Amino acid sequence: MWPKLIIFIVLVAIVEAQHHAEEMQHNSNSFSFELKHRHVHVHRFNNNRPETQHERFKDLLHHDIIRHNITCHRLQTRRRAGEAVSSAPSIELPLNPGSDLGIGQYITTLKVGTPSQMFRVIVDTGSDLTSVRCRYRCSKRAGGGSGDCSMKGRINGRRVFHAPLSSSFRPVPCSSERCKVELITLFSITTCPTPLTPCGYDYGYADGSVARGVFADETVTIGLTNGRKTRLRNVLIGCSDSYQGPVFNNVDGLLGLGNTKHSFATYAAEKFGRKFSYCLVDHLSNINATSYITFGASRNPVKLSGNVRRTTLELQALVPFYAVNVRGISVDGKMLEIPMKVWDVTQGGGTILDSGTSLTFLTDPAYQAVMEALTMSVSKYQRVKLDAVPMDYCFNSTGFNETLVPKLIIHFDDGARFKPHWNNYVITVGGGVKCLGFVPARFPGVSVIGNIMQQNYFWEYDLAGKKLSFAPSACS
Structure with a gap:
């Protein structure tokens, strides 16, 4: 009996050690998103791209003015609502400079759901809601009709997240305190037909654009800087089944990196050392130039040419x-x-x-x-x-x-x-x-x-x- 017990203890110790090693591996890394400015790879997505530097400049100014109006509008709204206005773990996301977007000048890709689906999203330090173009009332059965949420289905040529096909999609109930109190700053809708009805939102922008949908907790898959992948569970996302206006033209959604408890930046930073960083290359630089936003400590930190x-x-x-x-x-x-x-x-x-x-x-x-x-x-x-x-x-x-x-x-x-x-x-x-x-x-x-x-x-x-x-x- 003793030899068997010893073997059992050793096996348990090995499993525990492996689990601890995996946790340490997770906690000793970072992840990054690659960022591309929207004027760099826009030709892949939009045939009406600005052709000359002058046109690009006019395009930037056009979006900047909309953006500043949005910023002032949001701050005024929140003020009226009485709101106060080392070797850490990390992750890295590539940022794409991009000219087909309504707001935000950088784009990246995001994997959402289980199994994961990839989306092209605006990266925005001024927004607190991460949302994707989504359908949550469709049927799991592929029949080709309007209620079909086949993995290959699209709406008006756009990628769409089909919520019923994701095993990790968890709608926030409209009857919850979270919906009625916490998410009110994200324009949650207070109507609640039944206790289990998903918590809805009506997210408006100063230029007249509107995103409507429901809140849910979902899994986001990211690649660590050590080459491995991990899943961030229970990330609050907006499942937007209705977009109106120019804000989200030619993209699938938005990655909210704003300074609130509900943003992706706050969630990811909590998991990876409570820090994030980025370095933006010149938007007029070579088309292959890539920027990154990193959560945690980068495995290959950028070289500095001056004092911090x-x-x-x-x-x-x-x-x-x-x-x-x-x-x-x-x-x-x-x-x-x-x-x-x-x-x-x-x-x-x-x-x-x-x-x-x-x-x-x-x-x-x-x-x-x-x-x-x-x-x-x-x-x-x-x-x-x-x-x-x-x-x-x-x-x-x-x-x-x-x-x-x-x-x-x-x-x-x-x-x-x-x-x-x-x-x-x-x-x-x-x-x-x-x-x-x-x-x-x-x-x-x-x-x-x-x-x-x-x-x-x-x-x-x-x-x-x-x-x-x-x-x-x-x-x-």
């Missing part, structure tokens, strides 16, 4: 956005005369970083001061007015000397300084024309540090330590 600086992340100031405390802006070493109310959330101002906005928006008092300081350096070049581009200052860049561009620095309250590359704010728009890459916004209102200003910098969001770290990098 850190400033406070204000996670409660302008929810669901990631806010920072700006003290001011200097040009060529001189602090500009900008009223402090521009940066003060309590006086209707504030500043956020946003991956879904291309250019940098400054409210009027800051915008006027920055533009006045920068235009002096380029006044020797012939001024150009571009059609349908609401940029105040563009110029003929023939013979342009980049060494004449004054150094712009954004100063934070705690002494940290962000020194963007000159071509992140003097932007090439094609046809021998450059523009000062700022857009005016009304005050009271929020200023936005857009993704072009963030390019060729490494950014790490430490949600546990409430710190934003950044350093110059070629993102490789």
Whole structure:
């Protein structure tokens, strides 16, 4: 009997050791999404893509203005609702730069359900709901009719997540406190015909776009940076059976990376060290250029070309956005005369970083001061007015000397300084024309540090330590 008992104990120990090793393996890795800017691989998905740099620039501005209206609208809505405004584990997702999207400038792919189905989604640090185009009332039987949720079925040529075919799909009941209280900020619908009816939502956007569907907990499959795969279970997703408006044209959904308890970023960061980071390559760079957003510590961290600086992340100031405390802006070493109310959330101002906005928006008092300081350096070049581009200052860049561009620095309250590359704010728009890459916004209102200003910098969001770290990098 003793030999058998010893063998049994040894086997149990081996199984436990393997299980522990698997857990340690999971906890010692990260995952990344590959990001592509929507102007890079758009030709694969949209025949009406912008062909020239000028057209691309107009397209970016068009979406930026919609985006800023959405941002202000959401913050006003939440304020009216009384809302407050090392070797860690990690995962990595590729980000695709993409020009066919209604909002957000970067796209990636996401695997949802069991068995998993792949979707092309907008990556958005300003949204808290992860949603996919979905059908949840269809039949499991493939009959070819309108109620057929065959795996190969599509709606108007779009990929569709067929919820009844996923064994891990768990609708949130409309009778639950979660639906009636927690999800109210995600525009949950309070009507509840029966206790088991799925909790619905009616998610509206400032440009008139609307997404309607039901909330569910679902499994998302991701690839770890060590080459393995793992499943993130009970991820809150929106199963959207109705989209109206331009927001989700030519994509299958949205990956919400906003600063709320319900976002994918918060969920993934909790599992992988409570940090996420990204480094965005120049949107005009080679078509094969790839950016990544990483949850946890990257196995192959990007090389930095300067010192790491850190400033406070204000996670409660302008929810669901990631806010920072700006003290001011200097040009060529001189602090500009900008009223402090521009940066003060309590006086209707504030500043956020946003991956879904291309250019940098400054409210009027800051915008006027920055533009006045920068235009002096380029006044020797012939001024150009571009059609349908609401940029105040563009110029003929023939013979342009980049060494004449004054150094712009954004100063934070705690002494940290962000020194963007000159071509992140003097932007090439094609046809021998450059523009000062700022857009005016009304005050009271929020200023936005857009993704072009963030390019060729490494950014790490430490949600546990409430710190934003950044350093110059070629993102490789």
